[in-house]
Amino acid sequence: MVFSSLKKEIRKGDSMQRSESLKKNQDFQKVYRNGTSKGNRYLVMYVLKNQYMKNRLGISVSKKVGNSVVRHRLTRLIRESYRLNEAEFENSLDIVVVARPQAKDRTYQEIESALMHLAGKHCIAGKNNDKEVSDQNN
Secondary structure, three states, rough: OHHHHHHHHHHHHHHOOOEEEOOOEEEEHHHHHHEEEEEEOOOOOEEEEEEOOEEEEEEOOOOOOOOHHHHHHHHHHHHHHHOOOOOHHHHOEEEEEEEHHHOOOOHHHHHOOOOOOOOHHHEEHHHHHHHHHHHHHO
């Protein structure tokens, strides 16, 4: 009983805006064409401002990376890394994360580190925002 009422309270308050997924090909294409991209050894991240009040995350893992089991594992790792660090990110962004073939055998910690590294490079993550902006001014 206590848990069901708690669950309702969380839904009513809904203070945290949860991100949506980018699903349509035209949305991915718009981010690829008009967004900025930065990459590291395991991931490439494209970022574009949107008109919504929440972020939309798209994940792309090509067949070059591995079979479907490997691709889905990487997709889950990237999605979970983003979900746990979602509060760090700015709002109103379309983000597309593309996995590189080197990401295939990486651990969760390495994928999370790569994702947050790219967020810092794009200056869209909270803690890295000030540091990256000051680095660009020099």
